[in-house]
Amino acid sequence: MAVSTAMCTSFKVDLLFARHNFALSGGNTFKAALIKTAEAGTYGAASTAYANITGNSDEATVGGGGSGYTAGGVTLTRVDPTSSGTTAYTDFADAVITLSGASATFASNGMMIYNDTLTTPTADASVSIHAFSGSPSASGAGATFTIQFPTPDASNAILRLA
Amino acid sequence: MAISQSMCTSFKVELLDGIHAFGTTVVRASTAADTFKCALYTSSASLDATTTGYTTSNEVSSSGTSYSAGGNTLTVSQVPTSTSTTAWLDFNDTSWTTASFTAAGALIYNSTQGDKSVAVLSFGGDKTVTSGTFTIQFPAAASSTAIIRIV
Numbered sequence: 001m002a003v004s005t006a007m008c009t010s011f012k013v014d015l016l017f018a019r020h021n022f023a024l025s026g027g028n029t030f031k032a033a034l035i036k037t038a039e040a041g042t043y044g045a046a047s048t049a050y051a052n053i054t055g056n057s058d059e060a061t062v063g064g065g066g067s068g069y070t071a072g073g074v075t076l077t078r079v080d081p082t083s084s085g086t087t088a089y090t091d092f093a094d095a096v097i098t099l100s101g102a103s104a105t106f107a108s109n110g111m112m113i114y115n116d117t118l119t120t121p122t123a124d125a126s127v128s129i130h131a132f133s134g135s136p137s138a139s140g141a142g143a144t145f146t147i148q149f150p151t152p153d154a155s156n157a158i159l160r161l162a
Numbered sequence: 163m164a165i166s167q168s169m170c171t172s173f174k175v176e177l178l179d180g181i182h183a184f185g186t187t188v189v190r191a192s193t194a195a196d197t198f199k200c201a202l203y204t205s206s207a208s209l210d211a212t213t214t215g216y217t218t219s220n221e222v223s224s225s226g227t228s229y230s231a232g233g234n235t236l237t238v239s240q241v242p243t244s245t246s247t248t249a250w251l252d253f254n255d256t257s258w259t260t261a262s263f264t265a266a267g268a269l270i271y272n273s274t275q276g277d278k279s280v281a282v283l284s285f286g287g288d289k290t291v292t293s294g295t296f297t298i299q300f301p302a303a304a305s306s307t308a309i310i311r312i313v
Contacts, residue, residue, distance in 0.1 A: 012249030012312040016242035018196075021180035028180075045247045081178035086211045088174030161174040161312065 003035055003110035003131040004044035007159070011127045019125065020115055022090045022159070024080045028117035030127065032095060032147055033073035034060040034108040043112065043129045050114045050124035064139070066104020069097050074147065076113070084154035088161040091152035097145040099138055106145050107137035113158075128159065165203060165267030168211035169310075170279040177312075181275050184251050184310070185241035195241075196274035200256055200283075200298060201233030205266035209282040216269060216277035227263040234258065236270065245305035249312040252303035257295050264290040268298060270309075281310065 014020055021027040033050055035043060041056035050072070053059050062069050077093035092113075099106055113127040138145040150156040176182055183196045199216075203209060207220035222229045240252040253270075268283040283298070301307040 006247070009244045009247045009249065012247075013242045013244045015177040015312065016182070016249055016251055016310070017185045018177075018180045018183035020178070022178045023180075081175045083171045083175050086168070086171045086174075088171060088178060090178050159178070161177065 001042040005131045006045035007128045008047050008126040009045050010048040022078050022081050024078050027078050028115050030076045031073040031116045032076055032111045032113050035110045036060040037107050037109050037135045039109055047126045047129050049122050049126050060108045063105040064103030066099050066101025068099040087154035089157035090159045091157050092149050095147040099143045102141050105139040107135055109135050165207055165284045166210035167284040168282050170213050171211045172214040173280045182272055184238055196272050198236045199233050199273045200236050201269050202265040203267050205288055213279045215279050216271040222263045222265050228258055228261040229263055240303050248305040250305050250308035251310050252308045253300050255297055255299045257297040259295045261291045261296045262293055264288050
């Protein structure tokens with residue numbers, strides 16, 4: 001189906017209910033769940049939760065008997081929200097997946113950032129969907145798959161309210 | 163001085179910090195919705211996107227005007243919802259009766275969270291009421307017009 005980069009609409013509503021906290025100190029836990037290639041589902045602004053991915057059996061896995069990525073995804077390191085001009089934004093530290101196993105293979109078409117702390121009204125509520133260009137991959141023991149977040153500023157940061 | 167219509171930049175940051183709750187299904191220490199108020203200001207006020215909180219500076223006088231410092235408490239008429247890809251909410255119109263004053267703008271702020279600012283409303287000039295009712299009529303409650311929208 002398709003992966004389209006978007007801020008999830010449900011996330012915008014959640015913000016107005018004070019359901020997400022990106023603060024470095026005391027904030028929620030946010031994760032990046034990676035979507036496999038040839039995904040069955042459609043992911044974008046209408047996505048609402050991590051369960052959208054598991055419901056379609058679309059989470060990426062490490063092939064070739066290897067390891068390095070576990071279901072649920074990678075825990076992200078938060079950066080305090082701030083502003084520049086009239087735009088508020090926040091960022092995450094780059095996340096690295098390191099493969100184990102000589103024949104390990106890993107590839108992904110995109111990812112969902114979601115709030116792993118939230119249990120109600122929607123568990124693991126989605127924040128945003130990010131489509132990867134060209135289905136990046138890694139293979140072999142020690143190979144790394146890096147989620148590199150854009151420059152944290154008012155024009156490029158991964159999450160911005162303009 | 164000047165009053166410029168704007169969503170306060172500090173409010174946008176605070177949304178990301180989970181500070182402002184316009185509805186009751188909140189996920190934080192307190193699960194109650196916050197109280198939002200609307201204060202009125204004269205044309206001498208300086209209010210814009212950089213405004214971070216309620217101030218009494220150049221607020222409409224409460225002396226013989228039927229206006230009380232801090233303004234009116236707003237009622238959320240539409241808790242946060244979405245249409246297409248826009249999230250939005252709305253307040254009921256708010257009025258001051260038997261009022262006599264002149265105001266050029268207003269500040270919506272969160273009185274539960276240390277009077278942090280939400281938005282500045284510019285009336286486009288002085289609006290005067292004399293022994294009458296002064297009403298702030300919020301725009302139509304829809305994704306393209308509602309007073310608070312995240313597009």
